[in-house]
Amino acid sequence: MSTVPAANEQTNGNCDPKMPKINGHGAVAKKMPIHKYRAFQDWYQIPFDDKWPKRSWPEKRLSKAPRWCSVDLRDGNQALINPMNFQKKMLLFQHLLRLGYKEIEVGFPAASQTEYDFIRHIIEEKLIPDDVWIQVLTQAREPLIRRTVECVTGAKNIVLHIYNSTSELQRRVVFNKGRDEIKNMAVEGVKLLKELRDSELSASNVRLEYSPESFTGTELDFAVEVSEAVMDVWQPTPEDQVIINVPATVEMATPNVYADQIEWVCAHLTRRDCVCVSLHPHNDRGTGTAAAELAMMAGADRVEGCLFGNGERTGNVCLVTLALNLFTQGIDPMVDFSSLDETISIAEYCTELKVPERYPWAGSLVYTAFSGSHQDAIKKGLAALNVEGANGWEVPYLPIDPVDIGRKYEALIRVNSQSGKGGIAYVLETEYGIELPKEAQAEFATVVQQITDNSGREILSKDIYQAFLSTYIDCLDPFSLVDYDMTKDSTKTVVLDFDTLVTARILFGGESLELSGRGNGPIAAFVTGLNTLFEGVQISLNDYHSSARAHCQAAQSSEAVAVVRCEVSRGKDAGICKYGVGIHGNTTTAVLEAVISALNRIAASGETFAAAPSK
Secondary structure (H helix, E strand, O other): OOOEEOHHHHOOOOOOOOOOOOOOOEEOOOOOOHHHOOOHHHHOOOOOOOOOOOOOHHHOOOOOOOEEEEOHHHHHHHOOOOOOOHHHHHHHHHHHHHHOOOEEEEEOOOOOHHHHHHHHHHHHOOOOOOOOEEEEEEEOOHHHHHHHHHHHOOOOEEEEEEEEEOOHHHHHHHHOOOHHHHHHHHHHHHHHHHHHHHHHOOOOEEEEEEEEEOHHHOOHHHHHHHHHHHHHHHOOOOOOOEEEEEEEOOOOOOHHHHHHHHHHHHHHOOOHHHEEEEEEEEOOOOOHHHHHHHHHHOOOOEEEEEHHHOOOOOOEOEHHHHHHHHHOOOOOOOOOOOOHHHHHHHHHHHHOOOOOOOOOOOOOOOOOEOOHHHHHHHHHHHHHHOOOOOOOOOEOOEOOOHHHHOOOHHHOEOEOOOOOHHHHHHHHHHHHOOOOOHHHHHHHHHHHHHHHHHHOOOEOHHHHHHHHHHHHHOOOOOEEEEEEEEEEOOOOOOOOOOOEEEEEEEEEOOEEEEEEEEEOOHHHHHHHHHHOOEOOOEEEEEEEEEEEOOOOOOOOOOOEEEEEEEEEEOOOOOOEEEEEEEEEOOHHHHHHHHHHHHHHHHHHOOOOOOOOEOO
């Protein structure tokens, strides 16, 4: 096996001080210890039977949002390095209400006094809207159950969430108990909750949620057996359902396996109409979103998760991603992320965790293109939206309109060494109102490319604009326009090719020169006049483009942008061609300035204009 030279060898000692240190002379790939692990489906069975003869979820499609439950204040909070204090929990709770969440797990009352006091506060201060259910979590242990019920006394709508771990691994390693003992823990806990509901919470609307924790590692028949035993105690009805929460406490297999598990459970529950099947996916394998979506296709009714995937280890499924995924399919997510940056700011403040730049839908760079081909496609897609008859949002590389989540188009395209003419043109057009023809875009792109290649960094829009000014507008040597006059022959009844007369005074290398020329318009007449000034030089115009400068901060009132392509040739030799740009409140002035700009750029590229001016 070959070795790879160390990074410091490859750079000949010219290392970036931030470059990670590599130990040893080189690196040799090692074989990973795969013998320690076993494939999930080698030991876990999802059997077909008369109740589940085949999987049907692959044929389904999502058509509505699930019931959402935010667990940010409990599951998310317990996973933080610094758990939220009272003020942060209140801020996040109020924001979740503004987003539209109707079920919110507000805490684990028996876990800490902070949790208990926060829940008491929102109840006693009547901060919970009448249509919102607060959810509280407790283990299936009597002291914790009693403390939990005591905490929520007086609330209008309550979900009592009780759990115990049922997986084969935890039964064997953590509890050293058999199936019957584990089932009995759940049953006894629910019996106590029912008693306390009747005695302490009779004035409240109370729902039961039961979670066979570590469901993904629990035998399916046992998960259903425990859930049925809990239902036997609680006695749910179709009108007053029990929530059976089947969590992927640890994500152990591919998302399709979780979907099979959910569909199997839904098929084997004897009172399916009395059950709200709830999901609580974690993201250990990085597929929590896919697992949740496939499990909803498999029959789940409800999803628990956190904003931006906060939670233990790799986190819970992200409620933002799930909701906006639905939104892009034309499905009402039933929550409001139209001011997503506000949600990001609040979540980052409360959790002290940053939303990564590439995070789905929310990251600061997810609507930004650096690649040249992507930029060009986005630019054309946005332009197509303005065409009459355009229906709906269809823009390459942008599945969602950034405006719909509170973002601006200005951030869509940013320029670095990977960018092309389309992105540079988009920046000039949208931020500075300057529209260049395609060939001029390509020409200016080489200027920007040289800047980014030299710096190795992104170039800001203001620096692109400054480069544009330096290249086309501020180049005043050796030519500059001093003044001009234009007249038309009004005596002619028929418009002829040379009805426009332009007289002008220019500076050439500091010397004042006067010219006069006729043509079918001011630009042709001006070029004709220029050709009288130099012996052996032929100046011609190959392209002309004019537009009104769009409304933007950089525009000075109403301005015209003229872009011309001039060629300077001597005899039969191939000429030198360059674009020039003029910007002025007067259209004719802008055009003549564009010609002067092109000549200066031709001079800068090597043409000396050495011939003496004609007399």
